[in-house]
Amino acid sequence: MIRVGKYYLGDAGFMLKRAIMTPYRGVRYHLKEFTRRCPQNPRELFNHRHSSLRNVIERTFGVLKKRFPIFASGSEPHYVVDTMTDIVLACCILHNYLRGVDNDEALIDEVDRELMEDQMESNISQVREDDYRIGCNFRDDLVEKMWRDYENS
Amino acid sequence: MYSILTCTIRSLYNFVSYIKKDCLGAIDGTHVRVRVRRSDAARFRGRKDWPTQNVFAACDFDMKFTYVLAGWEGTTSDSRILKDGLVRDDPLIIPEGSCVD
Numbered sequence: 001m002i003r004v005g006k007y008y009l010g011d012a013g014f015m016l017k018r019a020i021m022t023p024y025r026g027v028r029y030h031l032k033e034f035t036r037r038c039p040q041n042p043r044e045l046f047n048h049r050h051s052s053l054r055n056v057i058e059r060t061f062g063v064l065k066k067r068f069p070i071f072a073s074g075s076e077p078h079y080v081v082d083t084m085t086d087i088v089l090a091c092c093i094l095h096n097y098l099r100g101v102d103n104d105e106a107l108i109d110e111v112d113r114e115l116m117e118d119q120m121e122s123n124i125s126q127v128r129e130d131d132y133r134i135g136c137n138f139r140d141d142l143v144e145k146m147w148r149d150y151e152n153s
Numbered sequence: 154m155y156s157i158l159t160c161t162i163r164s165l166y167n168f169v170s171y172i173k174k175d176c177l178g179a180i181d182g183t184h185v186r187v188r189v190r191r192s193d194a195a196r197f198r199g200r201k202d203w204p205t206q207n208v209f210a211a212c213d214f215d216m217k218f219t220y221v222l223a224g225w226e227g228t229t230s231d232s233r234i235l236k237d238g239l240v241r242d243d244p245l246i247i248p249e250g251s252c253v254d
Contacts, residue, residue: 005250009179019247057179060212077186088223096217
């Protein structure tokens with residue numbers, strides 16, 4: 001018996017649960033990391049596909065912020081939280097409406113270019129990920145050796 | 154380049170056939186700048202140099218928002234906001250399936 005249901009994709013910052021599918025930690029994730037080498041094992045394959053689809057939310061946020069410059073981080077904020085919350089909701093509703101009537105190709109292209117550049121710059125998190133991966137492998141080796149010694153003693 | 158492209162396209166095609174039935178889209182949080190009293194500034198200053206509020210959202214693969222929860226302080230983590238989003242009066246609804254053999 002398998003319990004099936006609907007779910008959303010989330011990044012590694014969320015906890016894996018029935019309704020939220022997250023990627024494997026300590027396994028290559030960002031699309032850029034796969035440009036030189038295709039997925040080499042089941043988990044890498046999963047992460048690659050997860051990453052390809054999850055970026056829809058980053059593109060959507062990107063388009064929203066491009067279309068409504070009031071959300072751009074360069075602009076000085078004029079409104080308090082409650083007002084800003086209403087503006088966010090109103091703009092998201094407008095965004096959904098506009099998605100239906102205007103296919104925004106140019107806007108989306110621009111966002112995709114910027115996301116690609118951001119990925120190039122995220123080398124720091126890349127190093128952290130690599131470090132985590134090495135730590136995982138080291139621990140796994142140690143665990144195995146420890147267990148072997150324990151069983152043999 | 155050819156092999157990367159085919160590998161990506163084939164991957165996506167396969168994955169889409171797995172997920173199109175049950176995967177609704179993706180979730181994440183982003184930051185929007187807000188004006189706050191000086192005494193509140195610390196609560197709102199998260200990863201950025203200035204006060205922000207967190208905007209948590211879900212969207213479908215057509216790039217339309219399916220849920221938006223704005224107003225949490227910039228210091229709040231996305232996972233904390235999701236937790237709130239799943240239990241509040243106007244929640245993010247993710248239908249649970251039934252048991253199948």
